[in-house]
Amino acid sequence: MKVEDLRKIAVLGAGVMGHGIAQVAAVAGYTVAMRDISEEILERAVGNIRRSLERLVRRGRLSEGDVEATLSRIRTTLDLREAVGDAGLVIEAVPERLDLKKRVFKEVEEAAPERAVLASNTSSLSITEIAEAVEDPGRVVGMHFFNPPVIMRLVEVVPGERTSRETVEFALGFVKKLGKTPVLVKRDSPGFIVNRVLVPYLNEAAKMVDRGEAEVLEIDSAMQFKARFPMGPFLLSDLIGIDIVHHILKVFEEKLGPFYKPSESIERLYREGKLGRKTGEGFYNYREGRPQVPEEAGRGFDVNRLLALMVNEAAKVVSEGVAEIEDVDTAMKLGANLPEGPFEAARRIGVGRLTEVLRELEERYGEGYAPSPLLSSLK
Ligand SMILES: NC(=O)c1ccc[n+]([C@@H]2O[C@H](COP(=O)([O-])OP(=O)(O)OC[C@H]3O[C@@H](n4cnc5c(N)ncnc54)[C@H](O)[C@@H]3O)[C@@H](O)[C@H]2O)c1
Numbered sequence: 001m002k003v004e005d006l007r008k009i010a011v012l013g014a015g016v017m018g019h020g021i022a023q024v025a026a027v028a029g030y031t032v033a034m035r036d037i038s039e040e041i042l043e044r045a046v047g048n049i050r051r052s053l054e055r056l057v058r059r060g061r062l063s064e065g066d067v068e069a070t071l072s073r074i075r076t077t078l079d080l081r082e083a084v085g086d087a088g089l090v091i092e093a094v095p096e097r098l099d100l101k102k103r104v105f106k107e108v109e110e111a112a113p114e115r116a117v118l119a120s121n122t123s124s125l126s127i128t129e130i131a132e133a134v135e136d137p138g139r140v141v142g143m144h145f146f147n148p149p150v151i152m153r154l155v156e157v158v159p160g161e162r163t164s165r166e167t168v169e170f171a172l173g174f175v176k177k178l179g180k181t182p183v184l185v186k187r188d189s190p191g192f193i194v195n196r197v198l199v200p201y202l203n204e205a206a207k208m209v210d211r212g213e214a215e216v217l218e219i220d221s222a223m224q225f226k227a228r229f230p231m232g233p234f235l236l237s238d239l240i241g242i243d244i245v246h247h248i249l250k251v252f253e254e255k256l257g258p259f260y261k262p263s264e265s266i267e268r269l270y271r272e273g274k275l276g277r278k279t280g281e282g283f284y285n286y287r288e289g290r291p292q293v294p295e296e297a298g299r300g301f302d303v304n305r306l307l308a309l310m311v312n313e314a315a316k317v318v319s320e321g322v323a324e325i326e327d328v329d330t331a332m333k334l335g336a337n338l339p340e341g342p343f344e345a346a347r348r349i350g351v352g353r354l355t356e357v358l359r360e361l362e363e364r365y366g367e368g369y370a371p372s373p374l375l376s377s378l379k
């Protein structure tokens with residue numbers, strides 16, 4: 001299948017991600033069939049798409065007429081066969097459970113045209129494992145959109161071990177047709193690029209607090225005002241959801257090693273059901289509005305302490321063959337809204353200085369902090 005020949009798309013799951021992906025595809029001119037398991041969910045999804053399109057009109061990004069035209073390209077259905085029967089591309093965005101995804105892919109393979117490309121929006125499962133559900137794993141690929149898909153420009157394209165070159169080219173081409181930026185994740189590895197680099201940094205910030213090295217507000221303030229991140233690690237963990245951060249770290253711990261074990265505080269919040277903004281409490285309490293982060297709180301905190309960890313994780317990603325240096329920088333800027341990529345940060349701060357920080361941490365807390373050999377080869 002050539003991306004130029006693609007007209008019809010099926011999106012499976014009309015939740016947070018599915019409805020956004022359906023909207024982006026319809027805005028780009030594709031005909032979209034959106035499938036979920038209840039009429040109520042589908043109606044809510046279409047309502048959300050309408051409101052989002054109207055917001056884009058108010059911001060001057062779409063014209064009035066585009067709202068109805070875009071909506072007319074989206075149909076909803078409860079019937080999987082009906083959704084995928086004429087699709088050239090199927091994008092799966094059902095809940096993050098391997099058994100469910102495998103079942104869905106098997107059903108899709110039976111009902112979709114033979115040439116259709118089958119994509120999964122999974123954040124933490126292995127594309128290779130999902131593809132085991134189908135007879136031709138060559139047509140399965142990861143297409144990892146970021147939340148919210150309408151706003152976020154990055155899509156990680158992830159080939160599984162048996163994905164064909166043609167499928168990868170198709171996925172990269174499709175993402176460009178949506179007006180978004182694809183980055184190629186060369187190897188199907190836990191967390192791909194953005195979550196792999198970002199989530200251990202969130203964990204490290206929490207470990208610092210657990211060890212009594214710094215306070216929540218101090219770190220959040222420094223990362224926001226001194227490192228110029230959109231928000232600090234604790235506000236971000238609460239926004240993502242402590243359950244999601246915890247889940248990703250558990251996957252990392254199992255597949256990458258004990259260094260990624262969730263910090264004590266993340267473990268405790270998770271157990272207590274304090275999952276962040278969505279439950280009203282996480283690292284912060286949200287019942288009386290958004291927490292205030294004063295600029296002075298972070299004055300004494302050295303942001304290189306956390307940047308060093310992030311840069312080191314980025315270096316591991318490159319040395320493990322998961323992605324190229326430039327793609328890691330692009331992914332972190334577009335997928336996590338960072339002001340600079342980790343390798344750009346490394347060049348600005350100086351590799352020598354970062355290596356020093358890491359060596360000190362290695363001495364104090366163990367080998368997980370050992371500087372990646374790739375760091376010393378950076379120019
Ligand atoms: N939420 C995020 O920030 C985010 C970001 C990137 C990727 N993802 C990934 O996207 C996927 C979906 O996540 P979400 O946050 O949109 O979840 P969600 O729970 O909001 O939506 C999932 C939807 O799938 C529906 N569903 C369940 N079984 C189905 C089936 N058999 N067929 C069709 N629909 C079915 C559910 O009713 C629900 O509406 C997950 O794999 C997740 O890891 C999520």
